[in-house]
């Protein structure tokens with residue numbers, strides 16, 4: 001198959017994505033992205049709503 005053109009590039013280094021490391025090309029790039037995520041997580045809109053829902057469910061437990 002010639003799906004190279006359709007294969008997305010690694011967001012870290014731009015190399016072709018490895019199917020096993022999607023969406024990255026290697027574990028190293030995945031780690032780099034992970035570190036970026038943690039170090040800059042405060043800048044990303046956290047999904048507080050999900051946590052809130054879980055807590056609500058816990059509080060409404062008896063009705064379950």
Ligand SMILES: [Zn+2]
Nearest residue numbers: 010013025029
């Ligand atoms: Zn990469």
